[in-house]
Amino acid sequence: MLAYLIRRLFAAVVMLAVIIMVVFGIFFLVPKWAGVDIAASFVGKQADPAAVEAVRQKLGLGDPIFVQVWEFFKGIFAGRTYAAGGDVTHCAAPCFGYSFRSEQAIWPVLTDRFPVTLGLALGAAVLWLLFGVAAGVLSALKRGSMWDRGAMVIALAGVSLPIYFTGLLSLAIFSYGLGWINAEYVPIEESFTGWLGGMILPWVTLAFLYAAMYARITRATMLEILGEDYIRTARAKGMREQVVIRKHAMRSTMTPILTMLGMDLGALIGGAILTETTFSLPGLGQAVLNAIKNQDLPIILGVTLITSVAVLIANLVVDVLYAVIDPRVRLA
Amino acid sequence: MTELNKTGAAVGEPTSDAKAPTAFLEVRDLKVHFPTDDGLVKSVDGLSFQLEKGKTLGIVGESGSGKSVTSLGIMGLHTAGQYGKRKARLSGEIWLDGTELLSADPDHVRKLRGRQMAMIFQDPLSALHPYYTIGQQIVEAYRIHNDVSKKVARRRAVEMLDRVGIPQPDKRVDSYPHEFSGGMRQRAMIAMSLVNNPELLIADEPTTALDVTVQAQILDLIRDLQKEFGSAVIIITHDLGVVAELADDLLVMYGGRCVERGPAEQVFYEPRHPYTWGLLGSMPRLDREQQERLIPVKGSPPSLINVPSGCAFNPRCPYADVPKDNLTRTVRPELTEAGSRHWAACHMSREQRERIWIEEIAPKL
Numbered sequence: 074m075l076a077y078l079i080r081r082l083f084a085a086v087v088m089l090a091v092i093i094m095v096v097f098g099i100f101f102l103v104p105k106w107a108g109v110d111i112a113a114s115f116v117g118k119q120a121d122p123a124a125v126e127a128v129r130q131k132l133g134l135g136d137p138i139f140v141q142v143w144e145f146f147k148g149i150f151a152g153r154t155y156a157a158g159g160d161v162t163h164c165a166a167p168c169f170g171y172s173f174r175s176e177q178a179i180w181p182v183l184t185d186r187f188p189v190t191l192g193l194a195l196g197a198a199v200l201w202l203l204f205g206v207a208a209g210v211l212s213a214l215k216r217g218s219m220w221d222r223g224a225m226v227i228a229l230a231g232v233s234l235p236i237y238f239t240g241l242l243s244l245a246i247f248s249y250g251l252g253w254i255n256a257e258y259v260p261i262e263e264s265f266t267g268w269l270g271g272m273i274l275p276w277v278t279l280a281f282l283y284a285a286m287y288a289r290i291t292r293a294t295m296l297e298i299l300g301e302d303y304i305r306t307a308r309a310k311g312m313r314e315q316v317v318i319r320k321h322a323m324r325s326t327m328t329p330i331l332t333m334l335g336m337d338l339g340a341l342i343g344g345a346i347l348t349e350t351t352f353s354l355p356g357l358g359q360a361v362l363n364a365i366k367n368q369d370l371p372i373i374l375g376v377t378l379i380t381s382v383a384v385l386i387a388n389l390v391v392d393v394l395y396a397v398i399d400p401r402v403r404l405a
Numbered sequence: 406m407t408e409l410n411k412t413g414a415a416v417g418e419p420t421s422d423a424k425a426p427t428a429f430l431e432v433r434d435l436k437v438h439f440p441t442d443d444g445l446v447k448s449v450d451g452l453s454f455q456l457e458k459g460k461t462l463g464i465v466g467e468s469g470s471g472k473s474v475t476s477l478g479i480m481g482l483h484t485a486g487q488y489g490k491r492k493a494r495l496s497g498e499i500w501l502d503g504t505e506l507l508s509a510d511p512d513h514v515r516k517l518r519g520r521q522m523a524m525i526f527q528d529p530l531s532a533l534h535p536y537y538t539i540g541q542q543i544v545e546a547y548r549i550h551n552d553v554s555k556k557v558a559r560r561r562a563v564e565m566l567d568r569v570g571i572p573q574p575d576k577r578v579d580s581y582p583h584e585f586s587g588g589m590r591q592r593a594m595i596a597m598s599l600v601n602n603p604e605l606l607i608a609d610e611p612t613t614a615l616d617v618t619v620q621a622q623i624l625d626l627i628r629d630l631q632k633e634f635g636s637a638v639i640i641i642t643h644d645l646g647v648v649a650e651l652a653d654d655l656l657v658m659y660g661g662r663c664v665e666r667g668p669a670e671q672v673f674y675e676p677r678h679p680y681t682w683g684l685l686g687s688m689p690r691l692d693r694e695q696q697e698r699l700i701p702v703k704g705s706p707p708s709l710i711n712v713p714s715g716c717a718f719n720p721r722c723p724y725a726d727v728p729k730d731n732l733t734r735t736v737r738p739e740l741t742e743a744g745s746r747h748w749a750a751c752h753m754s755r756e757q758r759e760r761i762w763i764e765e766i767a768p769k770l
Contacts, residue, residue, distance in 0.1 A: 302531040305477075308485045309526075310546040310597075311519030324536050399536055400581045 074396065077403055081392050085385050092381040097145050100374045102138060114368055115173045131155045131162075132170075145170075169378070170371040172364075179375040182360065187379065190356035192261065193348065194341035196272055197279035198334065205284035206330060209291025214318070216296065224288060231285025240278040240351035247274060258354050275352045279345060283337060291330060298325045327398055335391030342387070343380025426500045428455035429637055430479075430605055435497035437471070437478045444710040448474040450661040451497075456654070458604060461631065461638040463648030463669065465684065466658035469706045472641045475658075476607045479639075480524055481506060481514040501605065520550040522605040523598035525627075528614040529590035533582040539566070539593045540578035547600045565596035569626060588619035592626065599630060606631070607639045612647060624651055645688050649673065657681050660707045660717035663740065667747030677743035677758050678751050679722045682766045700769065716752060724761065728752035 104111055112129035113120060129135050132155065133144055147153060148168035155162045164170070169179035208228070212221040247254050254274060259267030298304065299322055307321045308314070346358035353359075357376050364372035396402045426433075437449040449471040456462045464472050477483055479501075483493035499506040501522065506514055526532035533542060543562035544555060551558070559578065566574035569592040582590055591611065598606065608627060612620040628651055631638050640648055648655060648669065655672040657665040657680065665678040676682055686700035704721035707713055719725045719733040726733075732752045740748040743755060751758060 302526060302528065303534040305482060306526060306532045307534070308482055309480055309518055309524045311515050311517070311549050312545070313515070314485065321534055325534075400538075401535060401583050 074403055077396055078393060081389055085389050088385060089382065092385075093146065093149075093378065094142060096374060096377050096381070097142055100370050100377075104370075105134075111370065114370075169375040172372055173369045174367050179371050182372065183357070183375050183379055186355060186357045186360050188261070189258070189354055190342055190345065190349070190358060192268075192272060193275055193279065193345055193354060193356060194338055196276045197283065197341070198338055200276055200280035201283035201287055202330075202334070204280070205287030206291050208284070209288040210295055210318075210323070210326070212288065212292045213295035213299065221292075225292070228285040228288045231281050232289070234282075236278060236282060236347040237351050239281055240274070240348060243274050243278055244352070258352070271352075271354075275348050275354060278351070279341075279348050287330065287333070290333060291326060294326045294329050295322060298322045301325070324398065328395065331391055331394055331398070335387045336384075339384030339387035340380075342383035343376070426455070426503075428500075429458045429502055430456040431498075431500040432475075432479070433498040433500070435475065435478060435499060436495065437474050437483060438494040440492075440494070441710075446709045447661050447712060448709055449478065450712070452658070452661075452663055454654075454656055454663070454666060456605075456637045456639065458637045459631070459635045460653045461628075461640060461648075461651055463652030463655045464639060464641045464658060465643065465645055465648060465655060467643055467702075467706055469709065470658040471661040471709075472643075472658055473609050474661075476524065476609050476639060476641055479506070479605075479607065480518055480522060481511070482518075484511065485515065485518075516550070519546055519598075519603070520601045521603055522607065523601065523603035525591075525594055525598050525606070525608040525611045527610040529587070529594040530582060530614070532594060533590065535582060538579050538581055539585065539597075543578075543593070543597045543600055546597050550601050561600060562596075565600050566593065569593070569596040569599075569630075570622075571596070587615050588622065591615060591619075591623055595623075595626060595630070599634065602634055603636060605637045605639070607641070609641045610643070611640070613642070613644075620647070627651070645673075645684055657684070660712055661709055662717065663748075663750070664718065665743075665747075665749040666740065667744060667749075671744050671747045675744065675747075675759075676762065677747070677749035677755070679724050679758075680718050681749075682762070683721075685770055686766070716750075724753060727757060 110125070112125045112132065112134050115128050115132070116125050133141055136144070144153060148164065148166070148170065150166055152166035153164050153168045153170075155164065162171075164178060167180050169183070171178055172182065208224045212224045215221050255267075255270055258271040261268040304317060304321055307317045312321075343357065345356070346362055348354070349356045349358035350362060357379065361373060361376040363369070364376070432455075433453050435449055435452045436447070439446040439448060452471070452475060454462065464475065466472050474483075478495055479499055483495060495507055497507065501517070504513075504517075506517075533539070537545075540559060540562050543565060544558040547553070547558045547561050548555070553561075563574045563578050566578055571577050571589060571592055577585075577589075582593070585593060591614075595611075606627075611627065612623050615623060624647065627638065627640070630636075640651060642648055652669045655665075655667065655669045656663055657672065657678065659680050665672060665676065665681050672681060673685075676685060680702070683700070683702035687702060689699060702721060707717050707720070713720055713734075715732070715734040715736055716722070716725075716738050722733065732738075736752070738750040738752050740750045741755070743749040743758070749758070753761075
């Protein structure tokens with residue numbers, strides 16, 4: 074088990090290094106090769122050539138590629154100093170550089186926005202796991218019944234309807250129409266109930282989509298597991314059906330659900346762009362969307378890295394849980 | 406003829422006292438039908454037999470003849486945990502030690518499962534839960550029926566593993582099924598099914614998934630354990646060699662029905678049904694120096710949805726034209742006496758079959 078863990082951890086670290094290099098390459102080297110001058114895009118249109126040159130020097134854009142990558146790496150772990158002539162700026166670790174537009178340091182922007190997205194993803198995950206898995210199990214156990222058909226029709230709707238449709242619909246009904254919910258985002262530090270109120274619609278909207286997918290997967294997996302020989306063995310022992318389901322069938326059903334959960338959570342933490350935009354949540358998704366519109370490379374870079382780390386961590390956790398659930402994995 | 410599940414009767418109360426059986430296990434006119442999109446699959450269609458404690462019954466037949474369906478029916482596993490609307494339809498009577506199982510309360514039957522009757526499955530790798538240790542699974546089987554602590558149950562599990570010949574049982578008890586070899590897994594499976602000293606043990610192709618070298622060991626083990634515990638044993642197999650030495654009685658199934666039944670010796674040395682001849686002819690034998698090619702039973706098993714009218718075996722039977730009046734294609738043959746406690750279902754007369762066996766079949770085997 075320990076060897077398995079160390080192996081996984083090592084693989085994750087290597088993966089992270091590769092990701093940083095690739096991401097850096099995509100954002101800083103490809104534009105250069107494509108003939109786009111990053112320094113000019115920093116300064117803006119109709120820029121004074123001297124100013125562009127100063128920026129180029131300050132950001133080190135004229136340095137060899139490897140020096141640039143190294144500086145970027147170093148910035149993340151040890152901080153970095155930008156200097157051009159007498160103009161010296163020190164950026165403390167972890168330094169992802171400064172926004173081209175607002176000239177804010179990137180890291181505080183990320184740490185500000187990360188909790189919003191994390192709260193959205195985790196809250197929605199709790200909801201979709203509860204309802205999606207429960208609906209899937211019930212559908213499997215009552216296969217062919219009205220419940221099963223009803224649940225699967227709703228699941229089909231959930232999978233098919235885009236977030237901006239269900240999200241806007243829920244806003245129109247519950248917030249503007251009925252006035253039950255004040256759908257404005259309130260940071261959790263300010264007011265917990267205000268935060269809950271602001272998050273409830275995004276959670277439900279996002280969870281609806283995922284619950285639908287999880288219900289379908291759970292149902293299919295459960296049906297398959299119920300046909301397994303070891304389920305028959307459990308019954309042959311004289312076990313109560315309820316225990317057969319709970320102890321024997323559920324445990325096997327968890328495996329694919331867990332895999333999906335790891336990937337989905339990782340992806341969502343990188344920013345649920347549609348949900349955040351629909352509900353005006355100041356999360357990573359919204360930040361990256363704005364950054365793309367403004368060609369604000371450092372923010373895109375920072376969010377992409379955060380997303381990658383989130384996916385890596387989620388996968389690592391899933392791998393470990395996998396080994397806990399399935400003893401055969403420990404050998405692999 | 407009664408159809409469908411008989412439920413609602415009081416626990417264990419015989420439907421008719423006059424018919425209460427004397428045998429430990431008595432199956433009467435058992436039918437197991439499955440509704441499907443293509444029609445009603447008559448997997449078992451009128452099967453009867455008796456079995457006493459301490460005796461072994463071998464049920465032989467090819468795939469799809471209804472052997473496994475019969476055993477699952479006795480265990481009540483067709484109706485346990487059935488979800489959805491398409492339920493298996495069972496009718497007939499299954500008497501186990503004075504209790505009729507098909508009309509009994511399902512929860513009562515559940516309590517008998519694993520305690521009074523237990524089952525060994527064909528493939529121990531898929532029949533054991535991959536996520537739980539061997540020990541956990543045996544402990545679980547014991548504690549369902551015995552109100553004891555986990556510690557006591559674990560001691561019992563180690564004792565059972567030792568009894569079935571697993572080395573270092575106190576260590577192996579914590580292994581997972583995938584850490585066992587095939588033979589060891591089947592031993593563990595046997596240990597699990599015997600943990601509550603069941604009076605009826607059903608082994609459904611217990612050696613099919615195993616190495617030939619291990620098969621004999623497992624069969625020996627089952628025989629020894631039967632002597633020790635005095636249980637009634639049903640061995641289901643498609644391999645006549647498996648039951649040759651083990652079984653007291655043999656029952657040959659074809660197309661969901663019994664075509665020949667009798668003491669093992671008689672069915673082996675004086676078989677009275679063309680299908681049994683086919684099975685014997687297709688069995689490789691090591692006790693002959695020279696053997697001509699194996700004689701296969703030509704054709705394939707009958708569809709259980711559109712069972713051929715008349716004798717289910719007639720399309721494959723080399724002697725289908727022997728009986729007069731096209732009988733084999735129009736009338737379903739019933740079991741008739743072919744010796745003492747020996748029955749076969751064939752339209753040919755007893756004398757005709759005796760002559761064919763002696764003159765045509767036996768010399769070739």
